[in-house]
Each structure stands twice: as structure tokens, then as C-alpha cells.
Amino acid sequence: MPTLYHHWLSPAARFIRVILAEKRVDIDLREEREWERRPAFLALNPAGEVPVLVMDDGKAYSGTKAIAEYLEEAIPEPALLIGSVDERYEIRRLIGWFHTKIGTEVTRLLVSEKLHKRIYGIGVPDSTAVRCAAHNLKTHMKYITYLVADRNYLTGKYFTMADAAAAAHLSVIDYFGDVHWSDWPEVKDWYMRVKSRRSMRSLLQDRVPGIRPPVHYDNVDF
Amino acid sequence: MPTLYHHWLSPAARFIRVILAEKRVDIDLREEREWERRPAFLALNPAGEVPVLVMDDGKAYSGTKAIAEYLEEAIPEPALLIGSVDERYEIRRLIGWFHTKIGTEVTRLLVSEKLHKRIYGIGVPDSTAVRCAAHNLKTHMKYITYLVADRNYLTGKYFTMADAAAAAHLSVIDYFGDVHWSDWPEVKDWYMRVKSRRSMRSLLQDRVPGIRPPVHYDNVDF
Numbered sequence: 001m002p003t004l005y006h007h008w009l010s011p012a013a014r015f016i017r018v019i020l021a022e023k024r025v026d027i028d029l030r031e032e033r034e035w036e037r038r039p040a041f042l043a044l045n046p047a048g049e050v051p052v053l054v055m056d057d058g059k060a061y062s063g064t065k066a067i068a069e070y071l072e073e074a075i076p077e078p079a080l081l082i083g084s085v086d087e088r089y090e091i092r093r094l095i096g097w098f099h100t101k102i103g104t105e106v107t108r109l110l111v112s113e114k115l116h117k118r119i120y121g122i123g124v125p126d127s128t129a130v131r132c133a134a135h136n137l138k139t140h141m142k143y144i145t146y147l148v149a150d151r152n153y154l155t156g157k158y159f160t161m162a163d164a165a166a167a168a169h170l171s172v173i174d175y176f177g178d179v180h181w182s183d184w185p186e187v188k189d190w191y192m193r194v195k196s197r198r199s200m201r202s203l204l205q206d207r208v209p210g211i212r213p214p215v216h217y218d219n220v221d222f
Numbered sequence: 223m224p225t226l227y228h229h230w231l232s233p234a235a236r237f238i239r240v241i242l243a244e245k246r247v248d249i250d251l252r253e254e255r256e257w258e259r260r261p262a263f264l265a266l267n268p269a270g271e272v273p274v275l276v277m278d279d280g281k282a283y284s285g286t287k288a289i290a291e292y293l294e295e296a297i298p299e300p301a302l303l304i305g306s307v308d309e310r311y312e313i314r315r316l317i318g319w320f321h322t323k324i325g326t327e328v329t330r331l332l333v334s335e336k337l338h339k340r341i342y343g344i345g346v347p348d349s350t351a352v353r354c355a356a357h358n359l360k361t362h363m364k365y366i367t368y369l370v371a372d373r374n375y376l377t378g379k380y381f382t383m384a385d386a387a388a389a390a391h392l393s394v395i396d397y398f399g400d401v402h403w404s405d406w407p408e409v410k411d412w413y414m415r416v417k418s419r420r421s422m423r424s425l426l427q428d429r430v431p432g433i434r435p436p437v438h439y440d441n442v443d444f
Contacts, residue, residue, distance in 0.1 A: 095288075
């Protein structure tokens with residue numbers, strides 16, 4: 001069985017978990033605290049970051065988008081990069097958008113403040129960062145609202161890697177209780193559809209010692 | 223003719239320029255100072271970053287890797303993402319490696335210190351950042367040395383997007399005169415091969431007002 005080195009609240013690792021689950025690949029999950037820079041882990045990925053996927057033949061795959069593209073080529077069904085050249089471009093643009101923009105402006109700030117600093121004691125808490133993240137999140141929720149108007153999923157009728165990327169980030173932000181769902185009914189409808197997928201199930205059952213998610217966190221109907 | 227919004231010393235824009243030139247697409251280059259956040263440019267790319275490619279039908283493409291994958295699908299020949307599933311994975315992993323690792327640890331520091339601060343007067347110069355970049359560059363030169371041992375190009379016999387990504391960064395670092403080529407003979411051999419490609423020509427002829435590159439900068443044989 002392939003092994004995925006991950007961390008519970010790493011949106012990049014969650015993105016790959018959703019793709020693997022959509023493609024019905026069962027995996028062994030191994031928690032890796034990348035900040036400890038464990039030599040055996042650095043040997044798998046010199047960048048020292050999760051996710052790293054080790055396949056049954058022992059070959060290690062790293063780099064979030066490189067892993068995602070690899071999985072789409074190695075296990076084409078069900079396809080998660082679908083449609084015309086332009087539609088596939090749009091899916092990849094959104095994957096980049098979520099991983100870089102919402103990643104830098106929201107998720108990384110929250111994980112750093114609420115997990116690394118408060119729970120693991122790495123660094124000094126900074127409440128401005130949390131306020132910034134809350135402010136930036138509004139822009140992204142507006143953007144998702146615009147994307148899902150008249151659509152089931154972010155780029156059209158079907159679930160794609162763009163939805164997996166957005167859900168990976170939103171599920172982490174929601175774990176901290178930082179999404180005010182009642183303000184964003186269209187995003188909530190989309191996220192209910194995403195949450196009801198089998199591929200989200202294991203991920204929504206994870207619990208990080210020391211932080212409890214809000215009650216609605218793993219409810220499909222919330 | 224398509225238009226590419228770029229900045230002279232943006233490695234991401236250089237990466238796309240090399241791909242376009244390899245695929246024999248002539249373009250109009252338009253300089254965009256992304257930090258000025260010009261509304262018409264933000265309308266093309268809400269992320270506000272170069273490169274943005276506007277095709278003849280007016281459609282705008284943004285997100286560096288999304289543009290690269292789009293070009294490979296829209297204009298398949300000559301192919302720049304070649305080989306088996308595993309070889310294509312390795313090309314994509316290296317694209318990610320160069321854009322994130324060498325990008326964050328070297329190029330961004332140098333562009334910020336030597337271009338934005340000294341030439342455009344944005345922010346206060348910080349000589350530690352330049353020393354850090356020089357130190358980090360050594361690790362990356364060692365890594366490229368390891369990759370090109372017994373190979374013409376980074377992933378094998380042929381020039382791929384991985385070479386384009388590495389050359390985009392190294393050409394910017396070299397513009398500032400920060401590569402000590404005599405210490406890295408294998409990397410120099412590889413870079414000579416890359417520089418001799420037609421696709422590198424226009425890029426090596428760019429000059430930024432206020433900074434002159436070293437004499438060897440655009441010499442193929444240096």
C-alpha cells in the first residue's frame with residue numbers, strides 16, 4: 001500500500017489525500033512534523049515538505065502539483081483534470097490560486113498562529129496575523145461565491161482538482177472555526193456537495209490533539 | 223500576435239518567454255510593474271502578477287505553471303514535457319523546485335534588494351539578504367551539478383521545461399553578476415548549451431535601465 005507523509009492540517013497534503021481517495025487509492029498515512037527536519041524524511045524530499053507519496057515500489061514523489069499531475073497520468077480514472085484545453089487551464093489556474101493566494105493570505109497565517117505557535121509552542125503568537133487572515137478570507141469567499149454561481153462545482157458540472165484544492169484549504173480554515181458560513185450561502189452549498197463525497201470522509205475525521213473543531217465541522221448537512 | 227505582460231527580471235515571465243520561443247510563438251512584450259497594481263492589469267489577473275499571456279482572441283492566461291501546461295497542450299510541438307509518466311513527473315517536480323526553492327531562497331532576495339530597493343527605491347536595503355542569497359545559491363549550484371552529471375540537460379538528453387525554469391532563474395541571478403561560474407564547471411557547461419538555444423536570445427538581450435549585467439552575460443561561450 002502506498003504511504004503518504006502528511007500533516008493533519010497541511011492543506012497541500014489534504015489536496016493529495018482527496019485526489020488519492022477520488023482515484024480509490026488506499027494509503028497508509030504517516031504524520032511528519034516537517035519542521036523537525038528528520039534526516040530520513042529529507043532523503044525522501046530534499047525540500048523537506050509534506051506531502052510526500054511513496055509508492056509500492058519505493059519511489060518517492062514530492063512537490064504538490066507534480067504529485068497531482070503524476071496521479072492524473074498514472075491513474076487516469078476518474079479524471080480530475082477534465083474538459084477542453086481551456087477548461088484544463090482554468091482548473092490548473094485555480095489550483096495555483098488556492099495554493100498560493102488563499103494559502104499565503106489565509107491558511108498559512110492561521111496554521112502558524114493557531115497550531116504551530118499555540119499548540120506546538122514554535123514562535124510568538126501575533127494576533128494581527130489572525131485578523132489579517134480573517135479579513136483576507138472574505139475576499140476569497142466572495143471569489144468562490146462568484147465561481148459557483150449557477151454551477152455545481154468551481155469550474156462547471158463536475159468535481160475537479162480545483163474543488164479538491166479549495167476544499168483542502170477551506171477544511172483547514174473551518175477546523176479552526178474561522179468560516180462564518182451563514183454569510184456565504186452559495187459557498188456553503190458548494191461545500192456541502194464537496195463534504196458529501198466519499199473522498200472527504202477520512203480527512204474530516206482527523207483530530208489534532210489540543211484543538212477541537214466546531215461541531216458542524218464533519219457534518220455534511222450543517 | 224499574442225501579448226506577454228512581463229517584467230525584465232521576473233524569472234516566472236522569463237520561463238514563459240523561453241517556452242513561447244521554443245514553440246516558435248512570436249509575442250509582443252509589454253512591461254508591467256506589478257507593484258503599481260494598475261487596475262487594467264488586475265482585471266487581466268486578479269492575483270496582480272506577471273506573467274500574463276493574452277492570446278489573439280483576447281483571452282488572458284495567468285498563473286505561471288497553468289500557462290506552461292496550457293502552452294504544452296495548445297501547441298504540443300516541440301514537446302517540452304516529454305517522456306514516460308515518471309519522467310514527466312520529474313520535469314514538473316523540478317519546475318516546482320526552481321520556482322519555489324531557488325525562487326524564495328535566492329532570486330526573490332536578489333531582485334528585491336538589487337532591483338526594487340536600489341533602483342526603484344521601494345523599501346530599505348538589507349545586506350544580510352544578499353549574503354543569504356549568495357549562501358543559498360551554493361546549495362542550488364551543487365544540486366544542478368548533481369543533476370547534469372553525465373547528462374546534456376537536467377532530466378536527460380533533451381531540453382525540457384525543467385531546463386527552462388532553471389535557466390529563467392539563473393539568467394536573472396547572472397544578470398546581477400552573482401554567479402561565480404569558475405566554481406561550477408558542470409553547471410557552466412549546461413548553461414552554455416542552454417544559452418546557445420535560439421529561445422534564450424531575446425531574453426539575454428534585455429537591459430534594465432540603471433543596472434548593467436557582467437560582460438559574459440549574453441556570451442554563449444563565456
